[in-house]
Amino acid sequence: RKEVEQDPGPFNVPEGATVAFNCTYSNSASQSFFWYRQDCRKEPKLLMSVYSSGNEDGRFTAQLNRASQYISLLIRDSKLSDSATYLCVAQLVSGNTPLVFGKGTRLSVIA
Amino acid sequence: DTAVSQTPKYLVTQMGNDKSIKCEQNLGHDTMYWYKQDSKKFLKIMFSYNNKELIINETVPNRFSPKSPDKAHLNLHINSLELGDSAVYFCASSHFGNEQFFGPGTRLTVL
Numbered sequence: 001r002k003e004v005e006q007d008p009g010p011f012n013v014p015e016g017a018t019v020a021f022n023c024t025y026s027n028s029a030s031q032s033f034f035w036y037r038q039d040c041r042k043e044p045k046l047l048m049s050v051y052s053s054g055n056e057d058g059r060f061t062a063q064l065n066r067a068s069q070y071i072s073l074l075i076r077d078s079k080l081s082d083s084a085t086y087l088c089v090a091q092l093v094s095g096n097t098p099l100v101f102g103k104g105t106r107l108s109v110i111a
Numbered sequence: 112d113t114a115v116s117q118t119p120k121y122l123v124t125q126m127g128n129d130k131s132i133k134c135e136q137n138l139g140h141d142t143m144y145w146y147k148q149d150s151k152k153f154l155k156i157m158f159s160y161n162n163k164e165l166i167i168n169e170t171v172p173n174r175f176s177p178k179s180p181d182k183a184h185l186n187l188h189i190n191s192l193e194l195g196d197s198a199v200y201f202c203a204s205s206h207f208g209n210e211q212f213f214g215p216g217t218r219l220t221v222l
Contacts, residue, residue, distance in 0.1 A: 043213035103152060
């Protein structure tokens with residue numbers, strides 16, 4: 001079983017749509033969680049951290065459910081520029097430890 | 112200025128050769144990492160270095176050896192390259208508790 005699992009997609013949505021990505025992690029000792037974004041042939045970049053209380057950054061909302069070991073990302077009012085692969089990430093211990101990546105969910109926003 | 116840089120960006124070589132990939136970060140971070148992203152886009156940790164000491168070494172072949180001449184550099188040397196080594200290799204760095212920044216990646220093709 002993969003440590004971090006995501007639906008690979010692709011998700012093809014029209015501009016303005018709301019889209020939700022889900023992710024589960026297997027290691028209950030994981031402490032920190034993130035969503036990274038990776039554009040085609042580029043490096044991953046941090047989109048946002050994920051907290052149990054939920055957090056919002058503009059059109060993006062992330063949620064963590066530790067009991068279910070479940071993480072979500074909601075994108076509202078999708079833009080063409082949101083087209084990318086979204087990587088769900090867990091970290092065993094906060095700080096300078098490696099990130100454990102899911103395989104990513106590919107999003108294409110269509111005009 | 113590029114925060115995390117890697118050279119070369121592309122590397123094409125024959126099986127059996129030995130090659131090195133260089134990574135430099137100018138962020139003053141004390142931990143650096145090497146990740147491998149295979150053809151299925153799965154991003155996985157290979158090594159991490161903290162204060163010039165290897166602190167995690169995942170199950171990678173001993174043909175791969177990280178070398179850190181100083182805190183700002185973590186190079187990856189690969190001996191006897193195999194077809195299965197073809198992938199994109201990403202260097203990253205972080206400072207305790209903060210975001211990991213990734214380099215642009217080195218696309219290695221073994222023929």
